[in-house]
Amino acid sequence: MEYFGASETVNLRLDNATTGTIVGTATSNALGAASAITVTIPAATSNGAHTIYAVGATSAKQGSIAITVALPTISLSSATIVNLPGSTNATLANFGVSETVTFRLDDASTGASLGSSTTTSAGALSAFAITVPAGTSNGSHTVYAVGGTSAKSASIAITVDIASLSLGTTSFATLTGTTTASASNFSATETVTFRLDNSSTGTSLGTTPMSSGAGSRSLTIPTNLTNGAHTVYAIGGTSGKIASAAFTVTAAEATNAAASPLLITNKGGAGSTSRQAEVGDTITVSFDSRLRPASICSGWSDANTTSTQSITTASVVLNGTGTNSTISITGNPTGCTTFNFGTIDLGRSDFTNGANTTFASSTVAWDPVNKQIKITLGTVSGTNNTVRAPNGITATATFTQSANLLSEAGASVSGTWTFSGQTFF
Secondary structure, eight states: OOSSOTTOEEEEEESOTTTSEEEEEEEOOTTSOOOOOOOOOOTTOOSEEEEEEEEETTTOOEEEEEEEEOOOEEEESOSEEOSSSEEEEEEEESOOTTOEEEEEESOTTTSEEEEEEEOOTTSOEEEEEEEEOTTOOSEEEEEEEEETTTOOEEEEEEEEOOOEEEESOOEESSSSEEEEEEEESSOTTOEEEEEESOTTTSEEEEEEEOBTTBEEEEEEEOSSBOSEEEEEEEEETTTOOEEEEEEEEOOOOBOBOSSOSEEEEOTTOTTOOOSSOOTTOEEEEEBSSOBOHHHHBTTSOTTOOSSOEEEEEEEEEEEOSSSSOEEEEESOOTTOSSBOOEEEEOSOSTTSSSSOEEEEEEEEEEETTTTEEEEEOOEEESSTTOOOOOTTOOEEEEEEEOTTOBBTTSBBBOOOEEEEESOOO
16 A cells, blocks of 8 residues: 555555454555555455455545455255255355365364265355265254365354154064154144154054144054064154154064975875866965964954864865966955965966866865864866876975965964975865
């Protein structure tokens, strides 16, 4: 600066010659000039155009110069994270040209990386998705954006505000089961829906209103769950918050018995074969533990664990239209509002002439003592079963169980049931 009074104090002020913040001070020489004056722009100064005024304390002379503040900036599409991991979009300006910017959580140097991207030729970045990781604590946090080349940095505060869920009982040896779900940190007065194993499409376990963001209710864990880990989700109807809690099913499953899990026999008894499905032939499926009888026929009692329960109105179909002949039970026999069994693939296609044979009035029995389902073929409809499989054939029959069959403990039925031999029926 020059043309000020000789040897006078010159104050440099920001944006107003009289009241602006003093950002530097100098003493002019005998010629009224000064150089290399350090000017410090305050941290709170906004980006954009500003003016520095130089004002002589004695002469009242003044001069001015325009400056531009272009600090790096960051903004977020949402500064509140309600689910973890949770994403928000970051927009940057005034970073280095085409440099890599890394986003970090809570520490500009060592914080967890939330992602990185490259700025444009203007040093900007628009709507880049950053992800706040699972495990981040509720409360206030800071997101830093750090330029890899320029070392410029910007920061912004975020709030993590996730809901929580706990279960009173987390392990089930039998199904159905009950547990108390306690939810908190949801929005006040919103309704929370509880779902099983999927927060969007899982079976609904019920709903409950939140009082001041918290609430609880009793949940029924249904039958037909596989053993192992499962999850209950609590979903806020208004806030969109999702909380989860894990539980484990250890119920005893029913699987195939070690010996003769599937047996197809001729009505003539051991050693008797005709290679032709006919009235009186039997199919026996053995299990290593008892089933719930009502999961086979809804009319049967689960309380009966000692005596055989049976029906005599089943329609057993020998299907010859596929690659292999199959045996299944169609519809719901009289006395069973619902009926579940499965399908037996006979491993060959030559047990019928290519069409279907129905064995009406077949008997299906559940024997809890021997843990067996036994089917006895009834009246034949038509003559499609007159084909005899070739003598000496070798085939393996396989039983695929219905997903609705349940063990006595309430777990699903799993395993592989096969019967191999030279002849069936």
